[in-house]
Amino acid sequence: MSQATEFTAQQNDASFDNIWQELLWRGLIQVSTDQAELEKTLSTESVTYYCGFDPTAASLHLGHLVQLLLMRRLQLAGHKPLALVGGSTGMIGDPRPTTERSMQTKEQVAEWVADIQAQVQPFLSFEGDNAARMVNNLDWTAPMSAIDFLREVGKHYRVGTMIKKDIVASRLNSDEGISYAEFSYQILQGLDFLELFRQYGCTLQTGGSDQWGNLTSGTELIRKAAGGSVHAIGTPLITNSDGTKFGKSEGNAIWLNPKMTSPYEFYQFWLNTADADVAERLRIFTFRSRQEIEELARATEERPHERAAQKALAWDVNSLVHGVEATEKVIAASAAIFGNGELSDLDESTLRAATAELPHTEVAQSGLGIVELLVASALVDSNSAARRTIAEGGAYVNNRKVTDADAVIDPTALLHGRYLLVRRGKRTMAIVEVLGG
Structure with a gap:
């Protein structure tokens, strides 16, 4: 994975009173713990926060990109990120709404941990006063015995509460049911928050709103086991204006790994964003200011044929994930295919990607x-x-x-x-x- 664009090119919008107001405007807050307290804390203190990424595949996808950019925005506001790649939770996997996950070998999970860590690293700064830190929950779960886990963590959970979590309830009502392993996932995630609270003073966890049950598992465990008060933020699940699931096309995810979704495919995905969705995508996935995004939104309304907003979106996100050089190659490939450039200048992988949908x-x-x-x-x-x-x-x-x-x-x-x-x-x-x- 290429380096993300230079950090100097990324900044929060100074037109907002504080980072919380900007996150609200960008549509990044679906649910949270006490909003007033969160706004106050994020505006007056340097908060240590974390987001977890489970290695259940060789690559992150667009849903994870929302979290990575949220983490970066918080870091730019002076807060300290912990990027957790779950070497232990990845061996179980968070429950899906309908079916049990296939367990991977320990060797495969370890390989994917390294892959995901390499993908996360370019999005955060690991230098300075609020440098990011990479953590792996296998470091504290592997030494823990089953008895210790049950005595020190399990005793704080009530089964009646656990089965009311949306995903668990959905699985319990399905024909397949839910295994004890996946049922226990919320305890493992709660343990992560508790451990990061104890080790690093972490007081905020972010994740998708579909993970809210797992997020609050940690806030409750910290309250019961350590007497601490911490926060959680759940971002919205992004859908297209027609109601379809964002980032999916015929069941295929849009991956951040260029070997799984080429930079050309990635660029075209953003370029093909519907007019009704493009302003929202600019708010969530780019560092463009409110003024710039509002101007691009007006351009879409007044001159939709120019697709200025889509071009800006595709350039920004592709450059962020794959680098400026790869984005320039993609644009050159698009031009060359239609006779406005030299095909011989394209490397083979770009040529193959650019012509993948042709007969x-x-x-x-x-x-x-x-x-x-x-x-x-x-x-x-x-x-x-x-x-x-x-x-x-x-x-x-x-x-x-x-x-x-x-x-x-x-x-x-x-x-x-x-x-x-x-x-x-x-x-x-x-x-x-x-x-x-």
Whole structure:
């Protein structure tokens, strides 16, 4: 994962009275403990806070990005972040609403812990007076015996309260039920907050509002076991204006790992944001000021065809997650695909990502005639149609117009020794992979 943009480019909006007011305006507070007390504390003290990330996959996704940016905004306001990657909770996994998670091996979880830690690190500053700290809950759960866990932690929990938590209640009412392992997850998360409270004076936990039961598990445990008063913030679950789940397309998550969602796909995801959603996305996922976002919102209303807000959103978020250089490559790739740049300048992974949704054809040999190539790509359905397209000036290979129907493709024209971008007219394209190239 590339480094995030320079921290000097990130700042909170000075037009707000305090960080709490900005978080409210950005739509980042769905539920919390005492709001008045939180606003006062965050405005007058340096608070140590944490957010947990369980390694249940090799990468974080867009839901986690909300938390990472919330953490960064709080750090910019002078507060001290603890980024917890759950080496122990990741072995159990927080309960899903409908089905039990598949347990991973300890070795797999440890590998994913390292992956997630590497993803989290660029979003926070680990230097200065309020430097971030990376923590792993395996450090305090692994040495604890089952008896110690039950005596020191379990005794503070009441089963009647635990089964009323939304996720637990949902699973209890399902055909599958819930295992004791997943049922106990809220205790493990409560233990995390207690341990961070004791070790680092942590008094605030953030997470998604769907985790509210787990968040309050910690606040209650600290009250009972340590006599402490702490806070929790639950961010809203983000949905599109049409009610569909944000960040999902046909069941596929948008990952932060560029090997799982390429920078090109990531950029296009943001660029394709609906007009009705773009202002909200700018508030949540960028560091643009209130004035800038309001100006972009007006531009969307007055000149929607320009898509200025979507371009700003895609640039900012892609640059934040994958770096400015990767974003510039993505934009260059988009231009090159439509003839406004050199395809040969694109690295292979960017070319593949940029053409991933085009029709793809494999041919066994190089040196194809242009007529054969047009037919093989399925852009035309016959040799005569191919010749007619060429005669009318509508045939292109790698953005170069082909005017000779008897022309043969030079093997040196293959992009990265194997690809040809074939185009009919302005926008009808296919990618041909020459296996014997």
